[in-house]
Amino acid sequence: MAERFEIVEKALLQMLAAKKYASARDILTTMNPSDIAGIFEELEESQIPLAFRLLRKEQAAETFVEMEPEAQELLIRGFSDNELKEVLQELYVDDAADLVEEMPANVVKRILKNADPEMRSSINQILQYPENSAGSIMTTEYVTLRPDMTVEESILRIRRQGVDKETIYTCYVTQGRKLIGLVTVKDLLLAQDDEMLIQDIMLTNLISVTTHTDQEEVARMLGHYHFLALPVVDKEDRMVGIVTFDDAIEVIQDEATEDMELMGGMSPSEKTYLRNTPLDLFKNRIPWLMLLMVSATFTGLIITAFEGALAAQVALTAFIPMLMGTGGNSGSQSSVTIIRALSLDEVDFRDIGRILWKEFCTALMCGIALAVVCFGKIWLVDRMLMGNYDITLMVDAVVCLTLAVTVVCAKIVGCSLPILAKAVHLDPAVMASPFISTIVDALSLLVYFLFAQTLLGV
Amino acid sequence: MAERFEIVEKALLQMLAAKKYASARDILTTMNPSDIAGIFEELEESQIPLAFRLLRKEQAAETFVEMEPEAQELLIRGFSDNELKEVLQELYVDDAADLVEEMPANVVKRILKNADPEMRSSINQILQYPENSAGSIMTTEYVTLRPDMTVEESILRIRRQGVDKETIYTCYVTQGRKLIGLVTVKDLLLAQDDEMLIQDIMLTNLISVTTHTDQEEVARMLGHYHFLALPVVDKEDRMVGIVTFDDAIEVIQDEATEDMELMGGMSPSEKTYLRNTPLDLFKNRIPWLMLLMVSATFTGLIITAFEGALAAQVALTAFIPMLMGTGGNSGSQSSVTIIRALSLDEVDFRDIGRILWKEFCTALMCGIALAVVCFGKIWLVDRMLMGNYDITLMVDAVVCLTLAVTVVCAKIVGCSLPILAKAVHLDPAVMASPFISTIVDALSLLVYFLFAQTLLGV
Numbered sequence: 001m002a003e004r005f006e007i008v009e010k011a012l013l014q015m016l017a018a019k020k021y022a023s024a025r026d027i028l029t030t031m032n033p034s035d036i037a038g039i040f041e042e043l044e045e046s047q048i049p050l051a052f053r054l055l056r057k058e059q060a061a062e063t064f065v066e067m068e069p070e071a072q073e074l075l076i077r078g079f080s081d082n083e084l085k086e087v088l089q090e091l092y093v094d095d096a097a098d099l100v101e102e103m104p105a106n107v108v109k110r111i112l113k114n115a116d117p118e119m120r121s122s123i124n125q126i127l128q129y130p131e132n133s134a135g136s137i138m139t140t141e142y143v144t145l146r147p148d149m150t151v152e153e154s155i156l157r158i159r160r161q162g163v164d165k166e167t168i169y170t171c172y173v174t175q176g177r178k179l180i181g182l183v184t185v186k187d188l189l190l191a192q193d194d195e196m197l198i199q200d201i202m203l204t205n206l207i208s209v210t211t212h213t214d215q216e217e218v219a220r221m222l223g224h225y226h227f228l229a230l231p232v233v234d235k236e237d238r239m240v241g242i243v244t245f246d247d248a249i250e251v252i253q254d255e256a257t258e259d260m261e262l263m264g265g266m267s268p269s270e271k272t273y274l275r276n277t278p279l280d281l282f283k284n285r286i287p288w289l290m291l292l293m294v295s296a297t298f299t300g301l302i303i304t305a306f307e308g309a310l311a312a313q314v315a316l317t318a319f320i321p322m323l324m325g326t327g328g329n330s331g332s333q334s335s336v337t338i339i340r341a342l343s344l345d346e347v348d349f350r351d352i353g354r355i356l357w358k359e360f361c362t363a364l365m366c367g368i369a370l371a372v373v374c375f376g377k378i379w380l381v382d383r384m385l386m387g388n389y390d391i392t393l394m395v396d397a398v399v400c401l402t403l404a405v406t407v408v409c410a411k412i413v414g415c416s417l418p419i420l421a422k423a424v425h426l427d428p429a430v431m432a433s434p435f436i437s438t439i440v441d442a443l444s445l446l447v448y449f450l451f452a453q454t455l456l457g458v
Numbered sequence: 459m460a461e462r463f464e465i466v467e468k469a470l471l472q473m474l475a476a477k478k479y480a481s482a483r484d485i486l487t488t489m490n491p492s493d494i495a496g497i498f499e500e501l502e503e504s505q506i507p508l509a510f511r512l513l514r515k516e517q518a519a520e521t522f523v524e525m526e527p528e529a530q531e532l533l534i535r536g537f538s539d540n541e542l543k544e545v546l547q548e549l550y551v552d553d554a555a556d557l558v559e560e561m562p563a564n565v566v567k568r569i570l571k572n573a574d575p576e577m578r579s580s581i582n583q584i585l586q587y588p589e590n591s592a593g594s595i596m597t598t599e600y601v602t603l604r605p606d607m608t609v610e611e612s613i614l615r616i617r618r619q620g621v622d623k624e625t626i627y628t629c630y631v632t633q634g635r636k637l638i639g640l641v642t643v644k645d646l647l648l649a650q651d652d653e654m655l656i657q658d659i660m661l662t663n664l665i666s667v668t669t670h671t672d673q674e675e676v677a678r679m680l681g682h683y684h685f686l687a688l689p690v691v692d693k694e695d696r697m698v699g700i701v702t703f704d705d706a707i708e709v710i711q712d713e714a715t716e717d718m719e720l721m722g723g724m725s726p727s728e729k730t731y732l733r734n735t736p737l738d739l740f741k742n743r744i745p746w747l748m749l750l751m752v753s754a755t756f757t758g759l760i761i762t763a764f765e766g767a768l769a770a771q772v773a774l775t776a777f778i779p780m781l782m783g784t785g786g787n788s789g790s791q792s793s794v795t796i797i798r799a800l801s802l803d804e805v806d807f808r809d810i811g812r813i814l815w816k817e818f819c820t821a822l823m824c825g826i827a828l829a830v831v832c833f834g835k836i837w838l839v840d841r842m843l844m845g846n847y848d849i850t851l852m853v854d855a856v857v858c859l860t861l862a863v864t865v866v867c868a869k870i871v872g873c874s875l876p877i878l879a880k881a882v883h884l885d886p887a888v889m890a891s892p893f894i895s896t897i898v899d900a901l902s903l904l905v906y907f908l909f910a911q912t913l914l915g916v
Contacts, residue, residue: 030663031663032663032665032683034682034683034684155647158647159647159648162644162647162648163648168643168644168647169627169643169644185627185643185647186620186626186627189613189616189617189620189626189643190617190620190621205488205489205490207490222707223704223707223708223711224492225490225492226492226704228686228703245686245703245704245707246681246684246703248707249680249681249703249706249707249710250681252707252710252711252714253681253710253714253802256710256711256714256718257798257802259718260714260717260718260721260794260797260798261794261795261798263718263721263722263794264721264790264791264793264794264795264891265787265790265791266791266794266795272799272802272804273795273796273798273799273804273805273813274799274804274805274809274812276816277816278816278819278820278823279823281795281816281817281820282820282823282824282827285788285791285820285824286823286824286827286828288787288791289784289787289788289791289824289828289865290827290828290831292783292784292787293780293783293784293828293831293832293861294831294835296779296780296783296784297780297835297839297840299779299780299783300776300777300779300780300840301776301844303775303776303778303779304773304776304840304844304846307772307775307776310772310775311769311772314765314768314769315762317761317765317768317775318758318759318761318762318765319758320761320778320779321754321757321758321761321778321782321899321903322751322754322755322757322758324779324782324783325750325751325754325757325782325895325896325899326747326750326751326754328786328892328895329723329746329747329750329892329895330743330747332722332723332891332892333722333723333724333743333746333747335722336718336719336721336722336724337719337722337724337731337739338731339718340715340718340719340731341730341731341732344711344715344730346730346731346732347731347732351732354732355731358734358735358736358739359739361736362736362739362740362743365736365737365740365744366740366743366744366747369740369744369748370744370747370748370751373748373751373752374751377752377755381755382755382758382762386759386762388762403751407747433722433790433891434786434787434790437783437786437787438783441779441783445779
């Protein structure tokens with residue numbers, strides 16, 4: 001995105017600076033709200049309200065939705081009540097609910113005061129659902145049809161009601177508020193006969209979610225079924241809203257980002273990278289670094305306990321980083337693979353046996369291959385080439401046996417911890433590289449020194 | 459998905475075993491093709507063709523598309539030419555092209571022989587585009603309108619042509635094959651007057667991609683603009699296809715999986731986890747483990763070079779794992795953050811200055827906080843509690859100074875390598891934890907021994 005709009009951005013900035021508002025307006029008119037929001041983010045704070053007022057009415061609302069919360073707050077504080085009303089009128093209910101969630105209390109008060117009563121009650125309804133649930137991301141604006149309507153009546157109803165609905169392409173058939181079927185506009189347009197009844201053409205094999213379904217599950221279902229929208233029902237099976245595909249795309253991207261942040265040993269961030277201050281980044285990162293640093297005390301204790309062995313065979317120390325590194329990498333391969341498979345619903349707890357077996361076989365192959373190559377490398381490079389004659393055949397054997405065993409342990413730990421985390425309803429992504437490495441580091445040192453004691457007698 | 463369908467799955471398996479085909483068909487009729495495919499995957503190979511023949515015609519094609527390549531191949535080999543023709547007729551062109559790409563040569567021959575000429579030429583057109591380009595994932599089935607058509611004529615045309623199109627909701631206005639505008643079915647249905655001309659209501663502010671645009675960019679754009687579909691044009695600006703939102707969801711999920719696999723130090727896999735054999739997993743994982751193991755030779759050499767220092771101050775060895783671990787974790791935090799921001803297009807090469815500064819400030823805060831806590835921890839726990847009196851105030855200072863410097867170096871390396879990778883058109887995700895750790899391990903050891911030499915005189 002960044003590069004495509006550089007030219008437009010520069011032109012616009014120049015026009016605003018030169019107060020050529022008519023030309024600026026002409027450029028803005030041709031642009032997509034998502035891009036306008038991106039450009040507005042680059043403006044100075046004082047210019048944003050000015051630039052915003054150049055937009056056409058519907059464009060203004062759509063641009064507003066795409067902006068970052070800081071800019072939204074700035075704009076609302078500058079709006080007259082009338083301006084605020086106009087923007088709110090154009091918003092979809094789910095976007096209005098998002099806005100209310102993001103803004104500070106005094107701004108929320110103004111928003112609710114200026115929203116019309118229907119929107120106010122819809123916002124309140126959406127806000128009552130838990131964060132990250134289907135209810136919290138749904139919109140309450142959708143088209144409903146009755147089973148006894150004809151195709152023609154239905155199309156008329158869509159034409160009358162459609163303008164305010166987030167999607168008109170999937171219409172929901174309800175009876176006494178209960179969801180009993182769905183009809184797409186494609187079905188309506190392609191129907192042979194305008195007099196056919198909805199109940200005869202509607203799809204009754206419904207797939208819906210409840211208000212409390214996790215948003216990640218909702219997004220995955222939308223992707224799985226290739227649906228434009230999924231209906232949301234309450235505990236009594238009454239239809240209360242829909243979640244649309246564009247919300248799903250956002251959820252999928254956000255959840256992937258969150259998983260990656262956790263895998264990298266950080267608390268997930270709500271903001272984009274450039275919006276985060278160093279202090280924000282520090283707060284997300286330091287708890288994990290502290291935790292992992294302190295837990296590395298164990299590796300220190302193990303080394304101290306075997307100080308005698310290291311002193312007797314100085315060559316052993318040189319291989320500690322390689323052993324821990326390879327163990328950590330092996331473990332993170334397995335943990336990342338399983339975390340992703342869990343998150344895509346490809347595996348679940350029932351598969352633990354299959355997973356352990358698969359990882360064990362893979363680990364055995366990796367461990368043996370690595371050990372064989374390592375054995376040769378140590379002998380040829382470290383001993384012959386570098387002339388480190390402290391490395392005896394036995395030292396080489398201890399290192400490579402440790403390597404093989406460590407890789408197997410690391411992969412077993414790496415694949416089982418995420419599954420166990422999921423089983424106790426923790427986020428599996430927490431059990432990724434940094435966490436696994438810390439455990440595997442300690443394990444590999446223990447194995448190392450045990451082999452050294454047994455085989456070298458140190 | 460797994461759990462929701464366990465009951466249906468069991469019932470179906472029992473019916474098939476008991477040869478109650480009529481009841482099995484009745485159950486299948488009520489189900490969504492995506493779910494049927496999931497259940498079929500669990501059947502024994504010999505049962506799949508049998509179960510498949512129970513499906514209704516359109517259901518069969520949709521189920522076929524959702525199945526794994528192995529099962530698709532099995533089915534095609536069992537199909538008569540007539541059966542194959544029927545399934546192919548119901549497929550969308552982009553799905554047919556995917557199929558041709560996945561199947562072995564002799565199966566492809568049969569597919570092309572049984573496809574109708576129009577589909578055959580569309581498949582060939584799609585296959586000529588590079589892998590992962592917009593051209594390779596687009597479909598050539600979409601509705602086109604002419605600018606001089608009226609709203610009424612357009613709706614008639616959609617009703618006549620729509621049945622075979624992947625989406626009818628966005629229609630593209632072309633003139634001499636050039637794309638000049640778009641109209642949504644919503645616009646058509648909500649138009650005030652059926653006699654209005656398309657050229658008067660069409661959107662001309664078009665956003666399109668070219669056949670060679672990367673699929674990741676296409677998916678990001680669909681998400682960014684909340685579009686149902688994006689038009690694909692060739693070098694001469696002629697419209698050749700569309701990419702729809704459901705393809706975008708798939709691309710976004712696949713690209714996130716690929717990034718995570720690379721971040722975990724693995725080659726990306728084409729198959730789902732349970733479909734991968736241990737040998738597949740081995741092949742994806744071993745090259746990286748080998749590479750990283752061999753590059754750990756450097757850390758070994760550094761330790762060997764400073765063997766004298768370690769022998770003089772045995773307490774120093776115990777802190778090596780903690781220093782390398784914390785360095786690795788700090789680096790992977792930064793690299794994961796930047797890799798994700800690059801992949802979401804939140805930052806690009808131009809931002810390198812801002813990123814370096816932000817990471818430097820964050821690193822400084824993290825480094826100082828960690829060093830202070832570590833200093834106290836070593837003194838209180840390792841010296842006083844554990845009674846390791848080899849740890850002098852100076853040793854403690856060397857460890858904590860190294861820690862702070864390592865964290866800063868790690869974050870700078872961690873954030874800059876992915877950006878540099880992107881600048882030379884490598885996948886930034888390769889520059890993640892395992893790779894960064896290997897570099898940071900060597901760096902932290904060097905810093906450690908330099909401080910030890912300077913401050914402890916060893």
